[in-house]
Amino acid sequence: MAATEGPTVAQSSPSSTPLPPGMVLGPDGKPCRTCTDWKSWSKLAKTKKAQTQQGGSGSESAGASSSSSAGSAAAAAVVTAGAGTDDTAVNATAPDDCPPDREVLGRATWTFLHTMAAYYPEKPNEREQTMMKSLLSSFSQFYPCGHCAEHLRDEMKKEPPKVASRMELAWWMCGMHNKVNTMLGKDEFDCNKLDERWRDGPSDGRCD
Ligand SMILES: Cc1cc2nc3c(=O)[nH]c(=O)nc-3n(C[C@H](O)[C@H](O)[C@H](O)COP(=O)(O)OP(=O)(O)OC[C@H]3O[C@@H](n4cnc5c(N)ncnc54)[C@H](O)[C@@H]3O)c2cc1C
Structure with a gap:
Protein backbone atom coordinates (compact mmCIF):
# COMPACT_ATOMS: atom_id res chain seq x y z
CA MET A 1 0.00 0.00 0.00
CA ALA A 2 2.22 2.80 -1.21
CA ALA A 3 1.72 6.03 0.61
CA THR A 4 1.34 9.29 -1.22
CA GLU A 5 2.45 10.92 1.98
CA GLY A 6 3.27 9.34 5.29
CA PRO A 7 1.55 9.79 8.62
CA THR A 8 2.72 12.45 11.05
CA VAL A 9 5.19 10.41 13.08
CA ALA A 10 7.35 11.82 15.82
CA GLN A 11 11.07 11.66 15.11
CA SER A 12 13.82 11.03 17.61
CA SER A 13 15.02 14.59 18.14
CA PRO A 14 13.33 15.66 21.35
CA SER A 15 14.20 19.32 21.04
CA SER A 16 12.66 19.88 17.61
CA THR A 17 9.84 17.31 17.74
CA PRO A 18 8.27 16.80 21.11
CA LEU A 19 6.46 13.44 20.81
CA PRO A 20 8.26 10.12 21.38
CA PRO A 21 9.58 8.32 18.27
CA GLY A 22 6.91 6.11 16.72
CA MET A 23 3.97 8.09 18.07
CA VAL A 24 1.53 8.96 15.29
CA LEU A 25 -0.82 11.91 15.41
CA GLY A 26 -4.42 11.60 14.26
CA PRO A 27 -6.21 14.09 12.00
CA ASP A 28 -7.16 16.08 15.10
CA GLY A 29 -3.47 16.58 15.89
CA LYS A 30 -3.66 14.41 19.02
CA PRO A 31 -1.76 11.17 19.69
CA CYS A 32 -3.66 8.39 17.88
CA ARG A 33 -3.75 5.01 19.63
CA THR A 34 -5.09 3.06 16.64
CA CYS A 35 -2.37 4.54 14.38
CA THR A 36 0.47 3.71 16.78
CA ASP A 37 2.03 0.53 18.09
CA TRP A 38 1.49 -0.31 21.75
CA LYS A 39 5.11 0.27 22.76
CA SER A 40 5.20 3.84 21.53
CA TRP A 41 1.78 4.51 23.02
CA SER A 42 2.69 3.04 26.37
CA LYS A 43 5.92 5.03 26.51
CA LEU A 44 4.02 8.27 26.23
CA ALA A 45 1.63 7.24 29.00
CA LYS A 46 4.53 6.19 31.21
CA THR A 47 6.45 9.42 30.69
CA LYS A 48 3.31 11.29 31.65
CA LYS A 49 2.87 9.16 34.77
CA ALA A 50 6.51 9.64 35.73
CA GLN A 51 6.07 13.36 35.33
CA THR A 52 3.04 13.34 37.62
CA GLN A 53 4.89 11.29 40.23
CA GLN A 54 7.78 13.73 40.10
CA GLY A 55 5.43 16.54 40.99
CA GLY A 56 4.62 17.70 37.47
CA SER A 57 1.27 19.10 36.55
CA GLY A 58 0.15 16.43 34.06
CA SER A 59 -3.01 14.67 35.14
CA GLU A 60 -4.34 12.93 32.01
CA SER A 61 -3.27 9.60 30.64
CA ALA A 62 -2.26 9.50 26.97
CA GLY A 63 -5.34 7.45 26.26
CA ALA A 64 -7.64 9.97 27.88
CA SER A 65 -6.44 12.96 25.95
CA SER A 66 -9.75 13.84 24.34
CA SER A 67 -9.78 17.27 25.89
CA SER A 68 -6.06 17.92 25.63
CA SER A 69 -4.40 19.59 22.69
CA ALA A 70 -1.58 17.95 20.76
CA GLY A 71 0.58 20.64 22.23
CA SER A 72 -0.10 19.65 25.82
CA ALA A 73 0.50 15.96 25.15
CA ALA A 74 3.63 16.87 23.24
CA ALA A 75 4.83 19.09 26.02
CA ALA A 76 4.43 16.24 28.48
CA ALA A 77 6.58 14.02 26.31
CA VAL A 78 9.32 16.63 26.14
CA VAL A 79 9.33 17.44 29.80
CA THR A 80 9.62 13.81 30.79
CA ALA A 81 12.13 12.69 28.19
CA GLY A 82 14.47 10.23 29.85
CA ALA A 83 12.34 9.95 32.96
CA GLY A 84 12.29 6.20 33.41
CA THR A 85 10.87 5.43 29.95
CA ASP A 86 13.43 2.97 28.66
CA ASP A 87 12.20 0.00 26.60
CA THR A 88 12.48 -2.42 29.51
CA ALA A 89 9.82 -0.46 31.39
CA VAL A 90 7.26 -1.08 28.63
CA ASN A 91 5.58 -4.46 28.05
CA ALA A 92 5.78 -5.74 24.48
CA THR A 93 2.03 -6.22 24.26
CA ALA A 94 -0.92 -4.64 25.98
CA PRO A 95 -3.22 -6.64 28.27
CA ASP A 96 -6.08 -8.27 26.32
CA ASP A 97 -8.73 -5.93 27.68
CA CYS A 98 -7.03 -2.71 26.51
CA PRO A 99 -8.31 -0.71 23.53
CA PRO A 100 -6.58 -1.87 20.33
CA ASP A 101 -3.35 -0.39 19.02
C1 LIG B 1 -6.67 -2.05 5.71
C2 LIG B 1 -5.43 -2.07 6.60
C3 LIG B 1 -4.38 -1.20 6.33
C4 LIG B 1 -3.25 -1.20 7.17
N1 LIG B 1 -2.26 -0.29 6.92
C5 LIG B 1 -1.20 -0.25 7.76
C6 LIG B 1 -0.19 0.75 7.59
O1 LIG B 1 -0.28 1.60 6.68
N2 LIG B 1 0.86 0.76 8.46
C7 LIG B 1 0.95 -0.15 9.50
O2 LIG B 1 1.92 -0.12 10.27
N3 LIG B 1 0.01 -1.11 9.67
C8 LIG B 1 -1.06 -1.16 8.84
N4 LIG B 1 -2.03 -2.11 9.04
C9 LIG B 1 -1.81 -3.16 10.08
C10 LIG B 1 -0.95 -4.30 9.50
O3 LIG B 1 -1.41 -4.71 8.22
C11 LIG B 1 -0.94 -5.55 10.39
O4 LIG B 1 -2.28 -5.94 10.65
C12 LIG B 1 -0.22 -5.38 11.71
O5 LIG B 1 1.09 -4.90 11.48
C13 LIG B 1 -0.11 -6.75 12.45
O6 LIG B 1 0.60 -7.62 11.58
P1 LIG B 1 0.79 -9.16 11.79
O7 LIG B 1 2.16 -9.50 11.26
O8 LIG B 1 0.47 -9.58 13.17
O9 LIG B 1 -0.27 -9.90 10.84
P2 LIG B 1 -1.32 -9.30 9.83
O10 LIG B 1 -0.62 -8.61 8.70
O11 LIG B 1 -2.35 -8.53 10.58
O12 LIG B 1 -1.97 -10.63 9.23
C14 LIG B 1 -2.79 -11.48 10.03
C15 LIG B 1 -2.74 -12.87 9.42
O13 LIG B 1 -3.23 -12.80 8.08
C16 LIG B 1 -2.58 -13.76 7.25
N5 LIG B 1 -2.12 -13.02 6.08
C17 LIG B 1 -1.01 -12.26 5.93
N6 LIG B 1 -0.98 -11.71 4.72
C18 LIG B 1 -2.08 -12.14 4.06
C19 LIG B 1 -2.60 -11.92 2.76
N7 LIG B 1 -1.97 -11.17 1.87
N8 LIG B 1 -3.77 -12.52 2.43
C20 LIG B 1 -4.42 -13.31 3.31
N9 LIG B 1 -3.98 -13.56 4.55
C21 LIG B 1 -2.81 -12.98 4.93
C22 LIG B 1 -1.44 -14.34 8.05
O14 LIG B 1 -1.83 -15.65 8.46
C23 LIG B 1 -1.33 -13.41 9.26
O15 LIG B 1 -0.91 -14.08 10.40
C24 LIG B 1 -3.16 -2.12 8.24
C25 LIG B 1 -4.24 -2.99 8.49
C26 LIG B 1 -5.36 -2.97 7.69
C27 LIG B 1 -6.52 -3.88 7.99
Whole structure:
Protein backbone atom coordinates (compact mmCIF):
# COMPACT_ATOMS: atom_id res chain seq x y z
CA MET A 1 0.00 0.00 0.00
CA ALA A 2 2.22 2.80 -1.21
CA ALA A 3 1.72 6.03 0.61
CA THR A 4 1.34 9.29 -1.22
CA GLU A 5 2.45 10.92 1.98
CA GLY A 6 3.27 9.34 5.29
CA PRO A 7 1.55 9.79 8.62
CA THR A 8 2.72 12.45 11.05
CA VAL A 9 5.19 10.41 13.08
CA ALA A 10 7.35 11.82 15.82
CA GLN A 11 11.07 11.66 15.11
CA SER A 12 13.82 11.03 17.61
CA SER A 13 15.02 14.59 18.14
CA PRO A 14 13.33 15.66 21.35
CA SER A 15 14.20 19.32 21.04
CA SER A 16 12.66 19.88 17.61
CA THR A 17 9.84 17.31 17.74
CA PRO A 18 8.27 16.80 21.11
CA LEU A 19 6.46 13.44 20.81
CA PRO A 20 8.26 10.12 21.38
CA PRO A 21 9.58 8.32 18.27
CA GLY A 22 6.91 6.11 16.72
CA MET A 23 3.97 8.09 18.07
CA VAL A 24 1.53 8.96 15.29
CA LEU A 25 -0.82 11.91 15.41
CA GLY A 26 -4.42 11.60 14.26
CA PRO A 27 -6.21 14.09 12.00
CA ASP A 28 -7.16 16.08 15.10
CA GLY A 29 -3.47 16.58 15.89
CA LYS A 30 -3.66 14.41 19.02
CA PRO A 31 -1.76 11.17 19.69
CA CYS A 32 -3.66 8.39 17.88
CA ARG A 33 -3.75 5.01 19.63
CA THR A 34 -5.09 3.06 16.64
CA CYS A 35 -2.37 4.54 14.38
CA THR A 36 0.47 3.71 16.78
CA ASP A 37 2.03 0.53 18.09
CA TRP A 38 1.49 -0.31 21.75
CA LYS A 39 5.11 0.27 22.76
CA SER A 40 5.20 3.84 21.53
CA TRP A 41 1.78 4.51 23.02
CA SER A 42 2.69 3.04 26.37
CA LYS A 43 5.92 5.03 26.51
CA LEU A 44 4.02 8.27 26.23
CA ALA A 45 1.63 7.24 29.00
CA LYS A 46 4.53 6.19 31.21
CA THR A 47 6.45 9.42 30.69
CA LYS A 48 3.31 11.29 31.65
CA LYS A 49 2.87 9.16 34.77
CA ALA A 50 6.51 9.64 35.73
CA GLN A 51 6.07 13.36 35.33
CA THR A 52 3.04 13.34 37.62
CA GLN A 53 4.89 11.29 40.23
CA GLN A 54 7.78 13.73 40.10
CA GLY A 55 5.43 16.54 40.99
CA GLY A 56 4.62 17.70 37.47
CA SER A 57 1.27 19.10 36.55
CA GLY A 58 0.15 16.43 34.06
CA SER A 59 -3.01 14.67 35.14
CA GLU A 60 -4.34 12.93 32.01
CA SER A 61 -3.27 9.60 30.64
CA ALA A 62 -2.26 9.50 26.97
CA GLY A 63 -5.34 7.45 26.26
CA ALA A 64 -7.64 9.97 27.88
CA SER A 65 -6.44 12.96 25.95
CA SER A 66 -9.75 13.84 24.34
CA SER A 67 -9.78 17.27 25.89
CA SER A 68 -6.06 17.92 25.63
CA SER A 69 -4.40 19.59 22.69
CA ALA A 70 -1.58 17.95 20.76
CA GLY A 71 0.58 20.64 22.23
CA SER A 72 -0.10 19.65 25.82
CA ALA A 73 0.50 15.96 25.15
CA ALA A 74 3.63 16.87 23.24
CA ALA A 75 4.83 19.09 26.02
CA ALA A 76 4.43 16.24 28.48
CA ALA A 77 6.58 14.02 26.31
CA VAL A 78 9.32 16.63 26.14
CA VAL A 79 9.33 17.44 29.80
CA THR A 80 9.62 13.81 30.79
CA ALA A 81 12.13 12.69 28.19
CA GLY A 82 14.47 10.23 29.85
CA ALA A 83 12.34 9.95 32.96
CA GLY A 84 12.29 6.20 33.41
CA THR A 85 10.87 5.43 29.95
CA ASP A 86 13.43 2.97 28.66
CA ASP A 87 12.20 0.00 26.60
CA THR A 88 12.48 -2.42 29.51
CA ALA A 89 9.82 -0.46 31.39
CA VAL A 90 7.26 -1.08 28.63
CA ASN A 91 5.58 -4.46 28.05
CA ALA A 92 5.78 -5.74 24.48
CA THR A 93 2.03 -6.22 24.26
CA ALA A 94 -0.92 -4.64 25.98
CA PRO A 95 -3.22 -6.64 28.27
CA ASP A 96 -6.08 -8.27 26.32
CA ASP A 97 -8.73 -5.93 27.68
CA CYS A 98 -7.03 -2.71 26.51
CA PRO A 99 -8.31 -0.71 23.53
CA PRO A 100 -6.58 -1.87 20.33
CA ASP A 101 -3.35 -0.39 19.02
CA ARG A 102 -2.50 -0.43 15.29
CA GLU A 103 -1.29 -4.06 15.36
CA VAL A 104 -4.20 -5.57 17.28
CA LEU A 105 -6.70 -3.61 15.21
CA GLY A 106 -4.92 -4.67 12.00
CA ARG A 107 -4.93 -8.39 12.85
CA ALA A 108 -8.59 -8.33 13.88
CA THR A 109 -9.58 -6.38 10.78
CA TRP A 110 -7.71 -8.61 8.34
CA THR A 111 -9.32 -11.61 10.05
CA PHE A 112 -12.73 -10.10 9.40
CA LEU A 113 -11.97 -9.00 5.83
CA HIS A 114 -10.40 -12.29 4.67
CA THR A 115 -13.07 -14.37 6.39
CA MET A 116 -15.81 -12.26 4.86
CA ALA A 117 -14.23 -12.73 1.43
CA ALA A 118 -13.85 -16.48 2.02
CA TYR A 119 -17.62 -16.78 2.63
CA TYR A 120 -18.77 -14.33 -0.07
CA PRO A 121 -21.12 -15.99 -2.62
CA GLU A 122 -19.48 -17.90 -5.46
CA LYS A 123 -21.85 -16.11 -7.84
CA PRO A 124 -23.09 -12.93 -6.16
CA ASN A 125 -26.06 -11.18 -7.70
CA GLU A 126 -26.01 -7.49 -8.69
CA ARG A 127 -27.32 -6.37 -5.32
CA GLU A 128 -24.71 -8.35 -3.39
CA GLN A 129 -21.93 -6.97 -5.57
CA THR A 130 -23.13 -3.41 -5.04
CA MET A 131 -23.39 -3.96 -1.30
CA MET A 132 -19.87 -5.35 -1.10
CA LYS A 133 -18.46 -2.40 -3.04
CA SER A 134 -20.33 -0.06 -0.76
CA LEU A 135 -19.08 -1.85 2.37
CA LEU A 136 -15.45 -1.63 1.24
CA SER A 137 -15.80 1.99 0.25
CA SER A 138 -17.33 2.88 3.64
CA PHE A 139 -14.75 0.77 5.43
CA SER A 140 -11.91 2.70 3.79
CA GLN A 141 -13.48 5.97 4.99
CA PHE A 142 -13.92 4.93 8.59
CA TYR A 143 -11.01 2.58 9.36
CA PRO A 144 -9.76 4.12 12.60
CA CYS A 145 -6.05 4.17 11.71
CA GLY A 146 -6.11 7.31 9.60
CA HIS A 147 -2.93 6.88 7.59
CA CYS A 148 -3.74 3.17 7.01
CA ALA A 149 -7.16 4.16 5.66
CA GLU A 150 -5.62 6.79 3.43
CA HIS A 151 -3.22 4.24 1.89
CA LEU A 152 -6.11 1.87 1.38
CA ARG A 153 -8.18 4.51 -0.41
CA ASP A 154 -5.21 5.31 -2.66
CA GLU A 155 -4.79 1.65 -3.54
CA MET A 156 -8.52 1.18 -4.09
CA LYS A 157 -8.43 4.03 -6.60
CA LYS A 158 -5.63 2.30 -8.48
CA GLU A 159 -7.16 -1.14 -8.16
CA PRO A 160 -10.91 -1.06 -7.39
CA PRO A 161 -12.40 -4.01 -5.48
CA LYS A 162 -13.21 -7.09 -7.56
CA VAL A 163 -16.58 -8.37 -6.43
CA ALA A 164 -17.82 -10.58 -9.28
CA SER A 165 -17.12 -13.83 -7.41
CA ARG A 166 -15.85 -15.25 -4.12
CA MET A 167 -12.44 -16.07 -5.57
CA GLU A 168 -12.07 -12.66 -7.19
CA LEU A 169 -12.81 -10.87 -3.94
CA ALA A 170 -10.57 -13.15 -1.87
CA TRP A 171 -7.63 -12.66 -4.27
CA TRP A 172 -8.17 -8.91 -4.45
CA MET A 173 -8.14 -8.74 -0.65
CA CYS A 174 -5.03 -10.90 -0.54
CA GLY A 175 -3.33 -8.51 -2.97
CA MET A 176 -4.27 -5.49 -0.85
CA HIS A 177 -2.94 -7.14 2.29
CA ASN A 178 0.27 -8.11 0.49
CA LYS A 179 0.82 -4.48 -0.49
CA VAL A 180 0.70 -3.55 3.20
CA ASN A 181 2.96 -6.51 4.05
CA THR A 182 5.52 -5.33 1.49
CA MET A 183 5.32 -1.75 2.70
CA LEU A 184 6.01 -2.95 6.25
CA GLY A 185 8.91 -5.18 5.14
CA LYS A 186 6.99 -8.44 5.80
CA ASP A 187 6.86 -11.54 3.60
CA GLU A 188 4.11 -11.81 1.02
CA PHE A 189 1.37 -14.33 1.74
CA ASP A 190 0.80 -17.08 -0.86
CA CYS A 191 -2.73 -16.35 -2.11
CA ASN A 192 -3.12 -19.98 -3.23
CA LYS A 193 -3.45 -20.78 0.47
CA LEU A 194 -6.37 -18.44 1.13
CA ASP A 195 -9.03 -21.10 1.67
CA GLU A 196 -6.73 -23.17 3.84
CA ARG A 197 -5.96 -20.17 6.03
CA TRP A 198 -9.38 -18.55 6.20
CA ARG A 199 -12.02 -21.22 5.55
CA ASP A 200 -11.09 -24.90 5.39
CA GLY A 201 -8.07 -25.22 7.68
CA PRO A 202 -4.92 -27.24 6.95
CA SER A 203 -5.10 -30.81 5.64
CA ASP A 204 -3.32 -32.22 8.74
CA GLY A 205 -6.55 -31.62 10.67
CA ARG A 206 -4.99 -29.63 13.51
CA CYS A 207 -7.71 -27.03 13.24
CA ASP A 208 -10.58 -29.53 13.25
C1 LIG B 1 -6.67 -2.05 5.71
C2 LIG B 1 -5.43 -2.07 6.60
C3 LIG B 1 -4.38 -1.20 6.33
C4 LIG B 1 -3.25 -1.20 7.17
N1 LIG B 1 -2.26 -0.29 6.92
C5 LIG B 1 -1.20 -0.25 7.76
C6 LIG B 1 -0.19 0.75 7.59
O1 LIG B 1 -0.28 1.60 6.68
N2 LIG B 1 0.86 0.76 8.46
C7 LIG B 1 0.95 -0.15 9.50
O2 LIG B 1 1.92 -0.12 10.27
N3 LIG B 1 0.01 -1.11 9.67
C8 LIG B 1 -1.06 -1.16 8.84
N4 LIG B 1 -2.03 -2.11 9.04
C9 LIG B 1 -1.81 -3.16 10.08
C10 LIG B 1 -0.95 -4.30 9.50
O3 LIG B 1 -1.41 -4.71 8.22
C11 LIG B 1 -0.94 -5.55 10.39
O4 LIG B 1 -2.28 -5.94 10.65
C12 LIG B 1 -0.22 -5.38 11.71
O5 LIG B 1 1.09 -4.90 11.48
C13 LIG B 1 -0.11 -6.75 12.45
O6 LIG B 1 0.60 -7.62 11.58
P1 LIG B 1 0.79 -9.16 11.79
O7 LIG B 1 2.16 -9.50 11.26
O8 LIG B 1 0.47 -9.58 13.17
O9 LIG B 1 -0.27 -9.90 10.84
P2 LIG B 1 -1.32 -9.30 9.83
O10 LIG B 1 -0.62 -8.61 8.70
O11 LIG B 1 -2.35 -8.53 10.58
O12 LIG B 1 -1.97 -10.63 9.23
C14 LIG B 1 -2.79 -11.48 10.03
C15 LIG B 1 -2.74 -12.87 9.42
O13 LIG B 1 -3.23 -12.80 8.08
C16 LIG B 1 -2.58 -13.76 7.25
N5 LIG B 1 -2.12 -13.02 6.08
C17 LIG B 1 -1.01 -12.26 5.93
N6 LIG B 1 -0.98 -11.71 4.72
C18 LIG B 1 -2.08 -12.14 4.06
C19 LIG B 1 -2.60 -11.92 2.76
N7 LIG B 1 -1.97 -11.17 1.87
N8 LIG B 1 -3.77 -12.52 2.43
C20 LIG B 1 -4.42 -13.31 3.31
N9 LIG B 1 -3.98 -13.56 4.55
C21 LIG B 1 -2.81 -12.98 4.93
C22 LIG B 1 -1.44 -14.34 8.05
O14 LIG B 1 -1.83 -15.65 8.46
C23 LIG B 1 -1.33 -13.41 9.26
O15 LIG B 1 -0.91 -14.08 10.40
C24 LIG B 1 -3.16 -2.12 8.24
C25 LIG B 1 -4.24 -2.99 8.49
C26 LIG B 1 -5.36 -2.97 7.69
C27 LIG B 1 -6.52 -3.88 7.99
